[in-house]
Amino acid sequence: MQIITGKAKIAAVLGWPIEHSRSPLLHNFWLQRHQIDGAYIPLAVKAEDFKDVIQTMKAAGFKGCNVTIPHKEAAYQCCDIVDETAKKMGSVNTLWFTEDGKICGTSTDGDGFVANLRDAGITLTNKKILILGAGGAARSVAYSLLQENAQITITNRTLERAEQLVQDLNSGRVIDWQSWTKELGSFDLLVNTTSLGMEGKEDFQFDLQNASKNLVVTDIVYVPRITPLLKAAEQKGLKTVEGLGMLLHQARLGFSKWFGVDPIVDHELTEFVANSLKK
Template sequence: MQIITGKAKIAAVLGWPIEHSRSPLLHNFWLQRHLIDGAYIPLAVKAEDFNTVIQSIKAAGFKGCNVTIPHKEAAYQCCDVVDETARKMRSVNTLWFADDGKICGTSTDGDGFVANLKDTGLTLTNKKILILGAGGAARSVAYSLIQENAQISITNRTLQRAEQLVQDLGAGQIIKWQSWAKELGQFDLLINTTSLGMEGKEDFQFDLQHARADLVVTDIVYVPRMTPLLIAAQQKGLKTIEGLGMLLHQARLGFSKWFGVDPSVDHELTEFVANSLKK
């Protein structure tokens, strides 16, 4: 049994609300696996209290934290040091407190997404990729794909947001939302970064009739694990990649910074977290 002492390393996840987060589950799984004297806890933090809480947990000796909705932009603003990824995103999801007292931050969502794809044996260089959505998740995913020398196109129900994203990234093409389904034949990979198909959100019928037989389809949504898009793709005989792996891979950097171990994402962890999604 894992024993926590007065020397324990402590990290947290901050959000409002926070009950939905699976991050405590997976980080504490890794702590148990590696017999680390530490803990990872959820903290429900209102937007107006965010900066006060960050300073408080830093003063209390926490190693750092993850941040989720609605705090990613506020977390970026509170950092003393950020990397190029965070500057491009203008948001962070991972903070760590350096020995000199500085607050350091980065965004691991995009790299977690790419790592999940590579885990399946997918190569990304020069692949033509269509991204559905132009929000924060799309921004992270698109930026990391560009670093892999992939060719990206963006489609979004609000055209102006897609145009702004392409402008900010300095790369990519725009496809109108009304016509993306008819353009599928030119793409190697389709990515849904929207909430379409998420449990409790609006239903949506995905039209894949123009897809090539070798199109790979993936979704960042992981509740449910098999989203309407993935179901439609499987019914058409297309290869699919579910979104849970992105959640697991994006957590690795923070765990390494806080607890000093680079953990692995494997079948045991995936099934452990997946089982919690059924409850």
């Protein structure tokens, strides 16, 4: 059993609600693996209390935190220093506190998404990619794909949001939600960034009959681990990449900042977190 002392390094994840978060599982797994004197805890924080909690954590000696719904934009506003990725997102999911009292932030979701694809052997340069959705997750994914010199197309049930995202990114094109299945044959990668297909959410109605045999399909949803979209793609014989790896990879930078070790994502960690999804 890992024992922590008065010198322990402490980090947290803040959200409202927070019960669903798997971040404590994976970070404490890494702490145990590397025998680090530290802990990572979940904190349920209401929106109106968020800024006060961040200041209290900093004063109490926390190393930093992750933030999830609904705090990512508020966390951005709390930062003294943000990188170019965070500026483009207008939100952050990872904060760390410097010794001179500064709050630093970044968004690691997009990099986690790309790292997950790399693990699966997927190359992105010059690939034609269709992104379903135009929310915060789509913004992170699209921005990181553009850094890989991929060609992106956005489709969303509300067309105006897709058009705004393309305008903000100054790259890509938009197609109508009703027509994306008809155009699948022209894409190398299909990415679902919406909540469609997530356990407890509305059903996902789609048709993959026009997909090319080389299309790769990935979903950032990881509950269920094999979403309806991934299941349909597998039945058609297409290569798929599940979303759990994105969750694991996006956590690495924060862990490194807080605890001083760059952890790895491997089969043991993946299965440990995946088993929790079944409970």
